[in-house]
Amino acid sequence: xxxxxxxxxxxxxxxxxxxxxxxxxxxxxxxxxxxxxxxxxxxxx
Amino acid sequence: xxxxxxxxxxxxxxxxxxxxxxxxxxxxxxxxxxxxxxxxxxxxxxxxxxxxxxxxxxxxxxxxxxxxxxxxxxxxxxxxxxxxxxxxxxxxxxxxxxxxxxxxxxxxxxxxxxxxxxxxxxxxxxxxxxxxxxxxxxxxxxxxxxxxxxxxxxxxxxxxxxxxxxxxxxxxxxxxxxxxxxxxxxxxxxxxxxxxxxxxxxxxxxxxxxxxxxxxxxxxxxxxxxxxxxxxxxxxxxxxxxxxxxxxxxxxxxxxxxxxxxxxxxxxxxxxxxxxxxxxxxxxxxxxxxxxxxxxxxxxxxxxxxxxxxxxxxxxxxxxxxxxxxxxxxxxxxxxxxxxxxxxxxxxxxxxxxxxxxxxxxxxxxxxxxxxxxxxxxxxxxxxxxxxxxxxxxxxxxxxxxxxxxxxxxxx
Numbered sequence: 001x002x003x004x005x006x007x008x009x010x011x012x013x014x015x016x017x018x019x020x021x022x023x024x025x026x027x028x029x030x031x032x033x034x035x036x037x038x039x040x041x042x043x044x045x
Numbered sequence: 046x047x048x049x050x051x052x053x054x055x056x057x058x059x060x061x062x063x064x065x066x067x068x069x070x071x072x073x074x075x076x077x078x079x080x081x082x083x084x085x086x087x088x089x090x091x092x093x094x095x096x097x098x099x100x101x102x103x104x105x106x107x108x109x110x111x112x113x114x115x116x117x118x119x120x121x122x123x124x125x126x127x128x129x130x131x132x133x134x135x136x137x138x139x140x141x142x143x144x145x146x147x148x149x150x151x152x153x154x155x156x157x158x159x160x161x162x163x164x165x166x167x168x169x170x171x172x173x174x175x176x177x178x179x180x181x182x183x184x185x186x187x188x189x190x191x192x193x194x195x196x197x198x199x200x201x202x203x204x205x206x207x208x209x210x211x212x213x214x215x216x217x218x219x220x221x222x223x224x225x226x227x228x229x230x231x232x233x234x235x236x237x238x239x240x241x242x243x244x245x246x247x248x249x250x251x252x253x254x255x256x257x258x259x260x261x262x263x264x265x266x267x268x269x270x271x272x273x274x275x276x277x278x279x280x281x282x283x284x285x286x287x288x289x290x291x292x293x294x295x296x297x298x299x300x301x302x303x304x305x306x307x308x309x310x311x312x313x314x315x316x317x318x319x320x321x322x323x324x325x326x327x328x329x330x331x332x333x334x335x336x337x338x339x340x341x342x343x344x345x346x347x348x349x350x351x352x353x354x355x356x357x358x359x360x361x362x363x364x365x366x367x368x369x370x371x372x373x374x375x376x377x378x379x380x381x382x383x384x385x386x387x388x389x390x391x392x393x394x395x396x397x398x399x400x401x402x403x404x405x406x407x408x409x410x411x412x413x414x415x416x417x418x419x420x421x422x423x424x425x426x427x428x429x430x431x432x433x434x435x436x437x438x439x440x441x442x443x444x445x446x447x448x449x450x451x452x453x454x455x456x457x
Contacts, residue, residue, distance in 0.1 A: 001421055003219045007226035007279075011234070014278065015271035027346070032156060 085110060115142035146379055156348055158380040170385035178389065179247060182396040189400040193407045203413040205429050206311055213424035214441055221286055222423055228279025228334075231272045236399050238265035238272075243392060273341055280334045287327060290318040296436065297321035307408075318437045326405050333398040340391040344384060351383040 026032070085093055090110065099106050116134025123129050134142070142148035143162050150160040217225070241249065242265055250258045299314050300321040306312035307322075314320075319327065343352040357374035360366050366374050378386070409416050415429035430438040 003222035003423070004226040004230075004421070007223045008230050010223070010227055011231050011272060011275040014275040015268070018271045018274045019267070032348075 090114060111141055112145045112147075114138060115145075115147060156380070158347075161379045161381060164379050164381045166379075166382050167385065170389065173389060174243070174392075175247060178392055179243060182243070182392065185396055185400050186403070189403045193403060193412075197407075197412065200308070202411060203307060204310075205414050205426060206313070206432060207428045210427040212427040213418075214427055214430050214438060215423055216419040216425045216430070217423045219423065220282075222420055224279055224282035224286055225420055226279075227275055228283055228330075231276035231279060232334075232402065234268055234272045235276055236395070236402075238269040239392070239395055241265040242269065270345060273338070273345070276334070277338050280331070280338065283327075284331055287319070288331075291324045291327040293321075293324065297324065313432045313435065315435045316433065316437065317440070318434060320434065322408075326401065329398065329401050333394050333401075336394050337391055337398065340387045340394070343387045344391060347380055347384050347387075351378070351380070353383055353386045354378045 092111065096106050116138035118133040121129065121133030139148065146161060150162060152159045241261055245258055245262055249261065296315055296317060300316055303312055303314040305320060305322050306314050340352060343350045354376050358376040361373050361376065409420065415426050418425050
């Protein structure tokens, strides 16, 4: 069971990591499709 | 009385005659249209009655005569002349160019997709996504669950036939179980969030309302986009760890011929580490999983990794689509069309894999005694291994015979 739970934790870590890495590389829809003057989400990025 | 009678009689005689003339007129017009089915010269290059009738019958028509009639800047009237400001394209010609995606569009924001102002293929996608994809897909999943329930009711839980030894054998090492659960856990998350995305408008919004679905949709999108990487990593791990054990061999034929022994008690065809059924699951996961991953990557990076135009041009070169009666597949696709095709492919293959995985989860949990231990603790009951993977157990025991037996636990 330990391997299973380790894998589930790894899924969470990989997912959060992917979110920040892709965001940092400018792969959000906002970065790809809009200029600085356009706000598509509630958060400032 | 005499004049009135005469008038009435005359009218009575005239009415059918007039009707006859009318019907001849209608028939005459119809015959004219029939006699010259393709006279676009007569319509000034516009579509003919035959075109309209064919379209209404749902037939494909050759629309090159419209697609290419988008005006000619070289033949524009002088700027001071009448219609000169139109630049050689009339309004209908301009709309036609927009309609067929050939207009030269300049936009100040957005990517390649913003230059497509009209994309009528989207309606086909929408109709298919809300129609057959949803209904057939849901039917396939529901049908699989019903079949599994029926199988469980008829066969019950497949028990270990022989007497349990109390000794265990290591079936999967920790790294193998980690790879399996990395893929399995992410697959379940991706499956659930994928279904939430597909059935949002049709099922979830009517059931839970827009507000609640908005939160679900945002969470689903985040999970689906980001968990995908864990699935791909798990898929790669599982492929390299198990591919050598999943190459087909002669034992598979015997295993399949006996239905794997799952249909009746006491039948246990020999198998190595993986039996033919597990090999089918393995290759389904690898091939369908890879296909879902590739189409998913194309959806994550639609402008960097368009998939279908390139695939279609390769397919066209093989001549297969033409031989199958599809003609030349389109090789110029709008970014939207790329994404629509990738989405449909992604969902269709995902439905197929989900149905297969339902059966895999069933036989690995409630369907068979002792099966879950293989992926739980990694240690399986020796008798279970003897019944389901006899050749593998012999291999493991002959290897162990050479070294001190550390893992075996005495039955007492």
